[in-house]
Amino acid sequence: xxxxxxxxxxxxxxxxxxxxxxxxxxxxxxxxxxxxxxxxxxxxxxxxxxxxxxxxxxxxxxxxxxxxxxxxxxxxxxxxxxxxxxxxxxxxxxxxxxxxxxxxxxxxxxxxxxxxxxxxxxxxxxxxxxxxxxxxxxxxxxxxxxxxxxxxxxxxxxxxxxxxxxxxxxxxxxxxxxxxxxxxxxxxxxxxxxxxxxxxxxxxxxxxxxxxxxxxxxxxxxxxxxxxxxxxxxxxxxxxxxxxxxxxxxxxxxxxxxxxxxxxxxxxxxxxxxxxxxxxxxxxxxxxxxxxxxxxxxxxxxxxxxxxxxxxxxxxxxxxxxxxxxxx
Amino acid sequence: xxxxxxxxxxxxxxxxxxxxxxxxxxxxxxxxxxxxxxxxxxxxxxxxxxxxxxxxxxxxxxxxxxxxxxxxxxxxxxxxxxxxxxxxxxxxxxxxxxxxxxxxxxxxxxxxxxxxxxxxxxxxxxxxxxxxxxxxxxxxxxxxxxxxxxxxxxxxxxxxxxxxxxxxxxxxxxxxxxxxxxxxxxxxxxxxxxxxxxxxxxxxxxxxxxxxxxxxxxxxxxxxxxxxxxxxxxxxxxxxxxxxxxxxxxxxxxxxxxxxxxxxxxxxxxxxxxxxxxxxxxxxxxxxxxxxxxxxxxxxxxxxxxxxxxxxxxxxxxxxxxxxxxxxxxxxxxxxxxxxxxxxxxxxxxxxxxxxxxxxxxxxxxxxxxxxxxxxxxxxxxxxxxxxxxxxxxxxxxxxxxxxxxxxxxxxxxxxxxxxxxxxxxxxxxxxxxxxxxxxxxxxxxxxxxxxxxxxxxxxxxxxxxxxxxxxxxxxxxxxxxxxxxxxxxxxxxxxxxxxxxxxxxxxxxx
Numbered sequence: 001x002x003x004x005x006x007x008x009x010x011x012x013x014x015x016x017x018x019x020x021x022x023x024x025x026x027x028x029x030x031x032x033x034x035x036x037x038x039x040x041x042x043x044x045x046x047x048x049x050x051x052x053x054x055x056x057x058x059x060x061x062x063x064x065x066x067x068x069x070x071x072x073x074x075x076x077x078x079x080x081x082x083x084x085x086x087x088x089x090x091x092x093x094x095x096x097x098x099x100x101x102x103x104x105x106x107x108x109x110x111x112x113x114x115x116x117x118x119x120x121x122x123x124x125x126x127x128x129x130x131x132x133x134x135x136x137x138x139x140x141x142x143x144x145x146x147x148x149x150x151x152x153x154x155x156x157x158x159x160x161x162x163x164x165x166x167x168x169x170x171x172x173x174x175x176x177x178x179x180x181x182x183x184x185x186x187x188x189x190x191x192x193x194x195x196x197x198x199x200x201x202x203x204x205x206x207x208x209x210x211x212x213x214x215x216x217x218x219x220x221x222x223x224x225x226x227x228x229x230x231x232x233x234x235x236x237x238x239x240x241x242x243x244x245x246x247x248x249x250x251x252x253x254x255x256x257x258x259x260x261x262x263x264x265x266x267x268x269x270x271x272x273x274x275x276x277x278x279x280x281x282x283x284x285x286x287x288x289x290x291x292x293x294x295x296x297x298x299x300x301x302x303x304x305x306x307x308x309x310x311x312x313x314x315x316x317x318x319x320x321x322x323x324x325x326x327x328x
Numbered sequence: 329x330x331x332x333x334x335x336x337x338x339x340x341x342x343x344x345x346x347x348x349x350x351x352x353x354x355x356x357x358x359x360x361x362x363x364x365x366x367x368x369x370x371x372x373x374x375x376x377x378x379x380x381x382x383x384x385x386x387x388x389x390x391x392x393x394x395x396x397x398x399x400x401x402x403x404x405x406x407x408x409x410x411x412x413x414x415x416x417x418x419x420x421x422x423x424x425x426x427x428x429x430x431x432x433x434x435x436x437x438x439x440x441x442x443x444x445x446x447x448x449x450x451x452x453x454x455x456x457x458x459x460x461x462x463x464x465x466x467x468x469x470x471x472x473x474x475x476x477x478x479x480x481x482x483x484x485x486x487x488x489x490x491x492x493x494x495x496x497x498x499x500x501x502x503x504x505x506x507x508x509x510x511x512x513x514x515x516x517x518x519x520x521x522x523x524x525x526x527x528x529x530x531x532x533x534x535x536x537x538x539x540x541x542x543x544x545x546x547x548x549x550x551x552x553x554x555x556x557x558x559x560x561x562x563x564x565x566x567x568x569x570x571x572x573x574x575x576x577x578x579x580x581x582x583x584x585x586x587x588x589x590x591x592x593x594x595x596x597x598x599x600x601x602x603x604x605x606x607x608x609x610x611x612x613x614x615x616x617x618x619x620x621x622x623x624x625x626x627x628x629x630x631x632x633x634x635x636x637x638x639x640x641x642x643x644x645x646x647x648x649x650x651x652x653x654x655x656x657x658x659x660x661x662x663x664x665x666x667x668x669x670x671x672x673x674x675x676x677x678x679x680x681x682x683x684x685x686x687x688x689x690x691x692x693x694x695x696x697x698x699x700x701x702x703x704x705x706x707x708x709x710x711x712x713x714x715x716x717x718x719x720x721x722x723x724x725x726x727x728x729x730x731x732x733x734x735x736x737x738x739x740x741x742x743x744x745x746x747x748x749x750x751x752x753x754x755x756x757x758x759x760x761x762x763x764x765x766x767x768x769x770x771x772x773x774x775x776x777x778x779x780x781x782x783x784x785x786x787x788x789x790x791x792x793x794x795x796x797x798x799x800x801x802x803x804x805x806x807x808x809x810x811x812x813x814x815x816x817x818x819x820x821x822x823x824x825x826x827x828x829x830x831x832x833x834x835x836x837x838x839x
Contacts, residue, residue, distance in 0.1 A: 194701075194708050197694060204689035211646060211684055212698040212752065213670035272689045 025317035026281040037292040054176040061283035062234035063258030066227030073223045074203040074271030075128030079135030080231040081255035086143040087235025088245035092152040100160045114228020122220035143247040151246045161240040186276040203271030261286040264314035336536045342391030351377040353560040364537045366551030370772045371741045374560040384408035412501035414494030418510040429461035429474035435493035464496040484520040504535035544573045581774045598622030601792035607652035612638040613816040620792040627795045627807030635816035644676035645669045675753030679766040685749040693719035693733035700756040743775020763794045812837035
């Protein structure tokens with residue numbers, strides 16, 4: 001056996017170990033954070049703390065899952081959080097007339113809206129950063145327009161969506177379990193389907209993928225449609241949680257947590273790499289920061305510092321920093 | 329060896345291990361002043377370890393490194409420069425959106441010129457910067473304008489700037505420099521190679537040169553003496569005038585060259601598969617007509633700017649064309665799109681393997697199945713187990729090493745990567761046309777032979793092959809016919825079965 005092959009095997013084993021560690025780093029961080037909260041405030045676990053954490057994590061998780069798909073293809077979706085707000089308003093205002101069809105309609109709308117953005121971005125070769133920055137404004141304006149800039153209350157047929165938060169599975173809200181199901185589904189898509197392989201290939205090397213005859217336009221339409229549908233789902237979950245929807249409501253602030261959750265879950269912003277199941281952990285980490293800080297009585301003024309420090313820690317633990325890699 | 333001081337560089341029993349493996353095993357090499365020493369070896373033979381040792385990146389575990397009679401132990405890359413060693417790396421390190429002068433200034437770290445180029449506030453002194461750059465360039469006999477943006481330079485000129493940069497740093501030490509050129513000609517066209525060979529002769533006047541290359545003929549032409557590395561050992565030291573290419577190949581690979589006569593010429597050809605009429609793209613190629621038959625390898629040769637690269641990409645639909653028509657197996661194609669080309673069983677191997685040919689990060693088996701689905705996997709669901717099993721057979725057939733379908737393609741050596749990229753197309757059952765843009769570029773001789781073999785097998789199976797050859801020898805060794813292009817038009821056509829043209833004849837059509 002020659003020198004090179006042996007060296008290569010050594011390196012392969014070493015890489016396997018570090019990759020393995022990197023995969024579990026977000027989980028380890030979450031466990032450490034939970035332990036800190038447990039030591040400081042044991043009652044957090046006795047009461048409904050975990051259930052609240054899971055429930056609060058749902059919108060962030062859904063947005064992060066959509067973001068994950070877009071990031072794996074090498075792009076970013078800045079419009080998803082405001083699409084979630086728009087979706088929340090649409091579902092709140094159509095429940096009365098459409099009942100159970102309202103959430104389905106909104107999911108479809110979200111997917112179509114995302115798909116259109118993906119088509120525009122890839123067909124006209126506009127960077128996704130630019131086009132989704134534009135989309136962010138459009139969804140926000142549409143949300144204002146449809147809500148007449150006031151709060152939309154859910155009166156009738158609220159049971160068409162509230163089952164998401166009312167029903168529980170092993171003490172966790174159903175919406176969280178469904179969102180985890182979405183994560184597993186996306187993981188399966190990435191691992192076992194042709195389109196999933198195209199997504200990863202495009203993220204690693206778009207030019208080579210194009211020259212191998214893979215339709216990168218279809219691939220991008222797909223990931224942005226997934227992101228749109230996830231955003232719509234996040235909007236539905238928000239409305240179900242609150243019973244109301246406003247254009248200036250909770251969703252707007254979810255853009256950066258959504259991205260942070262994906263990054264904390266080990267998704268590379270340079271494309272190609274990311275595991276939706278780890279993003280569940282990322283979303284829990286991001287959601288636990290404010291909840292845990294409150295439970296520990298940390299000064300709210302300091303919470304942003306804790307937030308920043310933990311995001312940096314999570315990224316540092318999960319990123320592949322082989323020498324010579326270009327980090328953007 | 330009576331007088332040690334007469335050598336610029338001497339390695340005595342140098343050993344370097346990584347873990348339990350010896351990358352260099354008791355290596356003895358010496359370089360005299362004003363001598364060009366060739367260093368050859370297959371990938372993994374220890375060449376790069378040796379160069380890194382000389383550049384101060386690695387340190388030897390045992391043995392001595394003697395520079396101009398003094399024992400040295402290098403600890404950091406700057407130590408190499410301080411001892412008068414300049415390295416021109418295989419991959420260009422210039423920053424393309426800066427001027428030549430700025431690049432040379434960036435490379436002058438540690439020399440007095442670094443300080444003179446910028447004032448105390450950190451602002452450029454442009455006049456001084458340009459003057460320094462001009463001096464450095466004139467030193468190596470180049471007349472490039474220092475104010476040019478590197479992006480606008482030809483590849484050869486960039487190489488010159490790299491050399492000027494290395495000389496500038498190495499000469500700062502005050503001694504005659506030792507320059508290491510790591511595969512400087514790997515991607516040059518034939519006449520550019522000549523320029524570089526002249527440059528090496530010039531550098532020989534300034535100091536000593538270690539010339540690392542895969543191209544045996546070139547090493548023979550430029551070097552005074554040649555060392556052959558295999559598995560970390562020096563397996564041969566020859567004077568260039570006493571050795572022939574065949575012997576070097578044997579030393580290097582440990583086996584005899586399989587390449588005998590051009591087997592392609594004797595092959596019986598089938599029907600016309602690719603036929604091109606009057607294809608034109610303004611500014612790139614015009615009125616190009618030719619046809620290739622099943623089983624034929626048609627080699628295209630031409631200098632940079634001959635238009636053959638753009639022609640190849642246009643036929644695959646990766647770049648546009650303005651007028652003309654072509655047909656694949658009798659079916660006309662007015663305009664071409666990549667996906668339509670692939671559906672009509674046309675394949676294209678890009679010359680830039682790393683950026684266009686392979687998807688680093690995906691496994692070997694995923695790369696192999698990117699263009700054509702494996703049997704029974706045409707649907708949206710992909711079963712890795714099935715894919716792996718199917719790809720194992722292919723990997724064994726193409727002799728890809730290591731034979732692991734799940735390994736990231738980026739881990740393979742260049743030659744094995746190229747086998748996978750080719751395999752991606754050749755595993756299609758009824759491949760009709762393969763457009764191969766410099767398939768052998770940058771590969772070591774052993775890998776070159778295996779890849780050439782794969783191409784020959786595909787042709788024998790009835791594929792029409794358009795081969796954009798790296799060298800004229802490659803065209804003559806692998807083609808049934810040769811088409812010479814210059815400035816976007818075809819200037820000569822040769823059918824090798826009828827007559828084999830002389831090299832000079834081909835060059836005449838190119839320039």
